[in-house]
Amino acid sequence: MKNSLLVKILLLVILVLVVIGGIYIYEDKYGGKDPIVKDPVIITDKSDLIRVTEPTPNSVIKSSFNIKGQARGTWFFEASFPIKLVDANGKQIGVAIAKATSDWMTESFVPFEAQMEFTVPKLAEGSAPQVATGTLIFQKDNPSGLAEYDDELRVPVKFELSAPAQQTVLLYYYSPSKDKDGTGNLMCTKQGLVPVQRKIDITKTPIQDTIKLLLKGELTTAEKAQGITTEYPLQGFELKAASLNSGVLTLTFADPYNKSGGGSCRIGILWSQISETAKQFPGVVSVKPWPEELFQP
Template identity: 35%
Template sequence: MKKFPLLLITLILAACTPSERTTIENFDDCVAAGNPIMESYPQQCRTKDGRLFREDIGDEMEKKDLIRVDLPRPNQAISSPVTIEGEARGYWFFEATFPIVLEDDQGDILATHYATAQGEWMTEDFVPFTSEFDVIFGDATKGNLILKKNNPSDLPENDDELRIPVTFDKSSAETSLITLSFYSEDDLSNAMFDSPVTVTRTIPKTAKVAEATLLALFNGPTEEEELEGARSSEDLEKLGEYYLGINIHAEYQDPLNPPTNGKIIENVAIVNFRSEALSILNSAAARQFMVKSAIEETLRHFPTITHILYAIDGEVFDEWDA
C-alpha cells in the first residue's frame, strides 16, 4: 500500500517536467541544452534520446557550383553597413550586377541592394563580386541574406537564389537622421508634386549619407510613414533596381557647355543609373517629372546640394526627349 503514493508522486513529477523531446526542436535548442556537437559541415548536434539536428546553412551546398560567398558565412553576425564578398558564375549577373535582399526571420524585407562584378561578367567562369549597404535591423535579431540571380526575362523558370542565414549585430549605436520626400495620394492621382509628404528617418551612421538616403527613397515608405500619408510609385521603386550611386561635387564643369566657355556650377549631385533607367527617366514628360521631383526634392534637403544631374553608366546624360 505504501508504494501507491510514491508511484503517484513519480507520475505527477514526470507529467510536470518537460521532456527533452518537447523542448528541443532544432539545432540551436540542441546546442543550448548542452548536447555534443559533431565535427562536420554543416555541424550536427545529437540529443540524449538519439535525435540528430543539423545546423541551417541555407542553400550553400546546393548552390556551390553557381555562387559562393566568403563573407558573410552562414550564421555569422552582420552589422551595418553589410559587406558581402564572393564569386558567381557570369550568367548569375546581368549588366554586371545582381539583386540582394535582406529579410528578417519573419520574411519582412529590411533592405534591398545589388552586387557588382569585379571583372568581366560575360563568361561562364566564376566572377568575383562585392556589395555594401546600410540597414536598420529594428527589433529583428536574425534573418536571411538572399542573393538572387539577375533575371531580365522575368520568367519564373529563370529565377534562382542563394539563401544565407545570418544574425544581426546591433552593437553599433551611431546613427544619422535623413529626410525623405514621398508622394501624397493627391500627387499620385493628379501626376503632380504639389503636396509631398516629408518624413524623417534614423539610419546607421555612414560616410555615404546621400546614397543611403536615395536607397531609402527607392525602397519606399515604412508602414508608419504610410499611415502619415507617404506613398511611393512603381517607377520610383523600379529605379532602385537600376541605381548605381551618387557623387557630390563642390565644383563641376557644366557638361552642357564646352570646356572653353563653359561655366562652373557649385554643389552638384550626379545621380548614376544603369541604361535601363532611361525607360523611365527619358519617357513621357509627366512620368519623368514624377520620379525626378521625388529624387530632387529629397536631395535638396542636403544643404551641400543645389544642382542635380543624372548620369547613365557614369556619363552625364542631357539629351532628354521631354
C-alpha cells in the first residue's frame, strides 16, 4: 500500500517538473510574448504604388495587346519600367517597356502605356481550342540593383490556345509508269509528275515551307502503292533561301555532297519536282537553282 502511494507521489512530482520546465522554455524563447510568425506576409494589393487599367485581371489577351495604367513616379527610372509575361510554368514568353506619358519626376501617380507582342503556343492540328493562364509582371525599375528596392505587381491573364490555321499545297513527286513511251521506255519528262496533297501552317514563307516539305520525301504507304516515288531526301541537300523577283523564283540550296548531280535523266526528274511544286504559287513564272552548278549533268 505504501509502495503504491510512493509511486503515485513520484509520478505527480515528475509531471509537475515537466510542466514547470515547459513554461520555463516557453518564457525563455518568447519572453512572454506571442510566438513570432516566420512566414512572410505576401501583399498583393499595390494600388498605393501602381494601378493597371488594361488588361484587367483574368482577361483574355491576344498575341498583340495594349497595356495601360498609372504608377507613382518612384516606380519609374528614366520614365520607364519593364513588364514581363510568363506562362503557367514561369517561362517568359513576352516582354515590353512601359513608358510614362507625362512627367515622371514626382511621387504622384503618372500614367503609362506599353504594347506587348508574344507568340501564342499552338496546339496540334485538330485540337479543340483551350484557354491557358499566364501572369503579367510589372517590375519596379531598380537601377541600384539592391534587392531591398525591388518590387513588382503580378496580374493574372489568360490567352486562348488554338490549332494553327493551315492551307493545302501540292507536292510533285514522280511515277515512272506514267512517263513511258509507246515501247515502254522511260522518257524522263514532267509527264511522270504526280501531285500529292499536304497541309502546312499558314506562315509568311509558304514557298519555302512547301519546298522544304517536298525535300523530306515523305510519301504515304498508299502513295507508294500507286507507284509514286522520289529520290528525296538527298544527303545534306537543303533549301537555304528563296527570292521572287519579276516572276523569277531563285532557290538557294546547300549541297555539300553534290547529290544534285548525275545523269541528265536523273537530274531532270529531281529538278522538275521542285520547279513544278514552286510554280503552284501566284507570281512564280519560272524557277532557277542557286548556285548555278546545281542540277547539272
